Amino acid sequence: MQTILFLCTGNSCRSLLSEAVFNHLAPEGWRALSAGSQPTGQLNPRAVALLQRKGISTEGYYSKSWDALPVTPDVVITVCGSAAGETCPAYLGPVLRAHWGVADPSHLVGSDEEIEAAFEETYRILRVRIEAFLAAPTLSQAALDRIGTLGAAC
Template sequence: MAHPINVLFVCVENSNRSQMAEAFARLHGGEGVTAFSAGSRPSGIVNPKAIAALRGFDYDLSKHHSKSLDALPSIEFDAVITMGCGDACPHIRSHFHDDWPLLDPSDMSPAAYNEICHAINSKVKTLLSDLGLVIDAELQKRERT
């Protein structure tokens, strides 16, 4: 691969779904992916529930920051994934675009929040595989245990 695949995940607040997706892309894609996330109306914080959920995957999401689309580099992304931001998500230059209609888990119970987290993890793995990246087999083994 000549360069890492650039993937962007966008949701409204950039505090839950897109942050988790960015983290999973980094975890599963390794050096083969450069992952970004942003919000159409960023909250300014990463939800503590998201930080706690990613601890279960040995990922420190507390180092992430909620940011706006304006903070992104001016590049054409290989893939852009939107998550429920609807009309608030402007067109972003990319080779591939998809929308994952995932509910905002902010006010969900811990069990429901974890379901969304696991759904995002699964969708990210599928996306990376579809983009031609090999997922780390050792990481997948740890997730199953």
């Protein structure tokens, strides 16, 4: 079993979306977890609603600390958005690491339509990257870095 960890600060939106989408698409032998360095303790309701609209289960998912991981991951991907000045947590274990920065739609101020559009865009970017990850013939640092540029940059 290969385990990928999607890591962010709060573990309520982007890392949750990544975990759920990855597990929805992943073949047997792969699984994703998500965690945060400072978890909020709750999942973002808009992220949960978006996943449900896409037919992706959120059962069993919760906001958790990286200190509570049941396994050591094989790959760690941070999804914090550097454009907003976020500080991404640094996972120091001996694993393949990549940064797939995506802007956090949960902090957007605007109309409901604008906020929903931002959540959809975040989902789209993460899904494109996860699909590329799963289609990659080999996992290398170069491949992970290239995948992190797909869809859009933040």
